[in-house]
Amino acid sequence: MTASNGGRRLRAGLTGLGSMGRHHARVLAALDGVDLVGVVDPLGDREGHAPGVPVLPDLDGLIALGLDYAVVACPTALHVEVGLELARAGVCALIEKPVADTVEGARLLAEAFESRGLVAGVGHIERCNPALRSLRDRLRQGELGDVYQVVTRRQGPFPHRIADVGVVKDLATHDIDLTGWVTGRPYTSISARTVSKSGRPHEDMVAAVGQLSDGTMVNHLVNWLSPLKERFTSVTGERGCFVADTLTADLTFHSNAAQTTEWEALRNFRGVSEGDMIRYAIPKREPLLVEHELFRDAVLGLDTDICTVRQGLRTVEVAVALLESAARGATVDLAAPVVAG
Missing domain, CATH: 3.30.360.10 (Dihydrodipicolinate Reductase; domain 2)
Structure with missing residues (x-):
């Protein structure tokens, strides 16, 4: 599936290289129309899951690279903190599920992205x-x-x-x-x-x-x-x-x-x-690749069926x-x- 974006490539970032983050890194590195420009993980990339990509110690450094969107794959307890910082910076976000560990946190994220008109989704991969x-x-x-x-x-x-x-x-x-x-x-x-x-x-x-x-x-x-x-x-x-x-x-x-x-x-x-x-x-395509394609297209303004943060809040x-x-x-x-x- 190829997005029609007039030749513009999206700049994507990733937070976390753990059990899910490493798979996000793999898919992002090969995703049509997207460049993975940086990763945040305080432990670095010890197992080489993001070769050739800068691995930064904090989110500020990642945002400074100039992002169209970021994938949030850090521990659930950090989703709200990271998501709110991305929203304040005007960066769209695909947040791993659950979107937050509390209802209050999930509601804060929904309101933060919605109030700024930013695309935000939740990685309910099923x-x-x-x-x-x-x-x-x-x-x-x-x-x-x-x-x-x-x-x-x-x-x-x-x-x-x-x-x-x-x-x-x-x-x-x-x-x-x-x-x-x-x-x-x-x-x-x-x-x-x-x-x-x-x-x-x-x-x-x-x-x-x-x-x-x-x-x-x-x-x-x-x-x-x-x-x-x-x-x-x-x-x-x-x-x-x-x-x-x-x-x-x-x-x-x-x-x-x-x-x-x-x-x-x-x-x-x-x-x-x-x-x-x-x-x-x-046809059995990899679900994570389909998820990334749908989110990429949503960032480009296309009408796609992503799981919104508001829907993630309901869950x-x-x-x-x-x-x-x-x-x-x-x-x-x-x-x-x-x-x-």
Whole structure:
């Protein structure tokens, strides 16, 4: 995918060369129409992830290079500080998810970029997964009919890179965002339970039940305690069930059969029955590259489907409500999301 920018190349910067930052550096270094002009990491580039690019000790030095946009891949606790400084300098930003570790911080970021007319996005990369993009398109086209339920399972071994947040803000925010994005409906309530079994101060397992604005039921199971790595999303509706495996980017459809039967016990049951299964052939481009292409084009003023900071704020609100529900042992109702003017 090539952006039409009249020959102008965008100048991009990067903060952080950690587990995600190194991948951002790789993609930025080869991104059409973009020059990676500098990186900030106080520890330097010890493993050579940004060869030939200046590695600076602080953000002021990066901003001084003259940036069109920056990718914020430092620890979550620093997102607000770094994002606000970029906004004040008039620099657009793609901020890794979650956009902030508090609702207040996320709201500050949304207001800072919106008030200056700057493009800002959040790296909810599942929006760029081929299986989920195809699923969303099919739901929009009405292929499933009425949607009844969204179920996600996201589990696997503990990632030692995570130190500042628990499984809800690190992993469950993926599922919260993709559910709202795929269905086009906001959460109206959430109920959850969490446990901590690994000896860390944060939760490492969560089970949640929620509801969307159209009545769709939502179930999330997320943990860092399983040796089985799983990334599962299913959407069940009137005409069947879509199943997306975002590890392999596969999408299948299990149809609600319309065949008649002579078996009286089944004929009298007015529910559903097993029908055909279709596995779709989907072009499988790297999600991170797609995310960068979309954001680059948004900076150029093109109409692209990025995750805005305002949408990222909503995801943080739901995540915080989930943790509140677990702490109180009660369902938490969510106010309607605020739409930026």
